Every structure is written in structure tokens, then in C-alpha cells.
Amino acid sequence: MTGRLNGKSILVTGAGSMGPGWGNGKAAAVLFAREGAKVLAVDLNEAAAAETVKIIREDGGQAEVFAGNVTDEASVKQMVAACVDAFGSIDVLHNNVGILKAGSPVDTTVEDWDLVMNVNTKAFFLPCKHALPHMIKQGKGSIINISSISGFRNLGAPYIAYNVSKGSAVSFTRNLAATYAANGIRANSILPGIIDTPMARDATIQNSGKPESEINFEELAKTRAARVPLRRTGTAWDIANAALFLASDESSYITGSEIYVDGGLNCVA
Numbered sequence: 608m609t610g611r612l613n614g615k616s617i618l619v620t621g622a623g624s625m626g627p628g629w630g631n632g633k634a635a636a637v638l639f640a641r642e643g644a645k646v647l648a649v650d651l652n653e654a655a656a657a658e659t660v661k662i663i664r665e666d667g668g669q670a671e672v673f674a675g676n677v678t679d680e681a682s683v684k685q686m687v688a689a690c691v692d693a694f695g696s697i698d699v700l701h702n703n704v705g706i707l708k709a710g711s712p713v714d715t716t717v718e719d720w721d722l723v724m725n726v727n728t729k730a731f732f733l734p735c736k737h738a739l740p741h742m743i744k745q746g747k748g749s750i751i752n753i754s755s756i757s758g759f760r761n762l763g764a765p766y767i768a769y770n771v772s773k774g775s776a777v778s779f780t781r782n783l784a785a786t787y788a789a790n791g792i793r794a795n796s797i798l799p800g801i802i803d804t805p806m807a808r809d810a811t812i813q814n815s816g817k818p819e820s821e822i823n824f825e826e827l828a829k830t831r832a833a834r835v836p837l838r839r840t841g842t843a844w845d846i847a848n849a850a851l852f853l854a855s856d857e858s859s860y861i862t863g864s865e866i867y868v869d870g871g872l873n874c875v876a
């Protein structure tokens with residue numbers, strides 16, 4: 608531990624992972640704790656959050672599990688209260704939850720549109736709504752919203768509801784930054800590019816329309832990496848490192864910004 612987040616209490620939503628390996632939220636939760644933060648690991652899937660907390664505790668860090676749903680206001684109120692009760696404050700809110708359904712405007716169903724918009728926009732709205740009053744009282748806070756490069760760039764795969772919802776994360780974040788700067792609260796977005804996570808694997812399966820067993824993931828990984836100026840796809844740790852910077856006081860003069868963590872993809876896509 609180098610202690611870049613010593614003394615900070617952090618609520619991470621989607622702190623588990625939808626499959627084996629490292630999701631962005633899971634890596635961020637683990638890295639935050641390694642740097643000295645106390646972490647409330649929130650996930651709809653309690654077992655996934657518990658796995659993250661187990662890793663943190665085995666590492667010598669401090670974390671608690673909270674089984675909660677970011678689209679349910681009562682649950683969000685409870686998770687924010689749980690963070691403040693357990694750790695005494697909520698210094699950083701890391702809004703990482705996001706879901707994806709493939710589909711162009713023509714073939715996206717109304718149900719999928721509503722589901723994606725509901726989850727992906729409430730994922731930042733509700734936790735902010737209930738964490739902000741605490742941060743205002745504290746006179747400080749850092750909010751990190753996970754957007755996506757695909758909120759602003761068409762990467763070729765059709766998932767319109769996801770694109771729109773992720774673009775809106777930036778609009779929300781800029782408004783937060785302007786509104787609460789005077790309260791000592793910063794808000795920034797991270798825009799991941801092509802990141803190798805269980806979620807990306809799921810998106811590939813959805814887009815291919817083929818069974819998982821028929822997809823050559825190795826070949827696909829090479830094709831995906833070739834599109835990126837830095838010639839590799841990202842990992843959940845690349846996203847976690849950017850989040851660590853935004854959570855720490857090293858970014859104390861940065862608010863209302865977007866950090867692309869995409870190997871330069873936004874310059875060519």
C-alpha cells in the first residue's frame with residue numbers, strides 16, 4: 608500500500624463482476640482498498656460483491672459487502688447510509704454500474720430501451736441524489752461516473768440504448784461539477800474504450816448472434832487490439848488506475864472533466 612487514499616471512505620457500485628475475471632468495478636474496489644480506502648462494495652449480486660470483499664480482506668484492506676440495487680431508491684438510500692454508518696463519511700462515490708443490450712434503433716425493443724436507460728441513468732442519478740447531501744455537509748467529495756467511449760463514438764457494433772445512456776453520463780457529470788464545485792465536491796467521468804472484461808465478452812456474444820462456443824475470442828482479441836493506436840485492448844486495471852487518480856487528492860483541481868482510457872481509440876474512431 609502506498610496510501611494514496613488513506614482515510615477515505617468509498618462507495619463502489621457494481622463492485623462485483625458479471626463473470627469470472629476482473630470487471631472494472633471489481634478492480635477499482637480492490638485498488639482503492641490497496642491504497643488505504645475503506646470500501647463499501649455494492650452489487651445486485653451479493654456473491655459477486657462478497658468475492659471482491661474477500662480479495663480486499665485477504666490483501667489486508669478494509670471493505671464491507673452491501674447487496675443493493677442502484678435503480679431502487681430505498682436500496683440506494685440504505686447503501687449510502689450503510690457507508691456513512693460503517694466508515695463515518697462518504698468521500699468518494701464511484702458509479703460503475705452499467706448494462707448493455709445490443710441493437711440498432713430499428714431492432715432494439717422498447718423493453719430493452721427502457722431497461723438500459725433505467726439502469727444506466729439511475730446508476731448515477733440515484734446514488735448522487737442520496738450521497739450529495741452528505742458530501743455537502745462534509746464540504747468535500749469526489750464523484751466518478753463510468754461513461755464509455757461509445758457514448759460519443761460509433762465503434763461499429765449496434766447498441767443504441769447503451770450509446771445514448773453512456774453519453775448522458777457526461778452531461779450529468781458536467782452539471783454536477785458546475786453545481787457543486789462551491790461545496791468542495793468534484794465530479795468527473797471516465798470513458799473506457801475497448802476493455803477486456805466479462806461484460807465485453809458478453810457484448811461480443813450478443814452482437815455475434817452465435818453461441819459462445821462458436822466465437823473465436825483469441826482471433827477477435829487480435830482484431831480489436833489492431834484498431835487501437837496503442838495496439839492493445841485495455842484491462843479493468845487501466846480503468847481502476849484512472850479512477851484512483853480521480854478519487855485521490857492528486858486530482859483536486861480537476862472537475863467536470865472526461866478521461867478517455869482507450870489507448871487513443873477516440874482519436875481514430
Ligand SMILES: NC(=O)c1ccc[n+]([C@@H]2O[C@H](COP(=O)([O-])OP(=O)(O)OC[C@H]3O[C@@H](n4cnc5c(N)ncnc54)[C@H](O)[C@@H]3O)[C@@H](O)[C@H]2O)c1
Nearest residue numbers: 621623624625630631632651676677704705755799802804
Ligand atoms: N468492458 C468494457 O469494454 C467497457 C467499456 C466501456 C464502459 N464500460 C463500463 O464499465 C462499467 C462496468 O463494467 P464492469 O466490467 O465492471 O461490468 P460487470 O458487468 O462485470 O460488473 C458490473 C456489476 O454491476 C452489477 N449490477 C448490474 N446491475 C446492477 C444494479 N442495478 N445495481 C447494483 N449492481 C448492479 C452486476 O451484478 C455486476 O457485478 C459499466 O458501466 C460499463 O458500461 C465497460
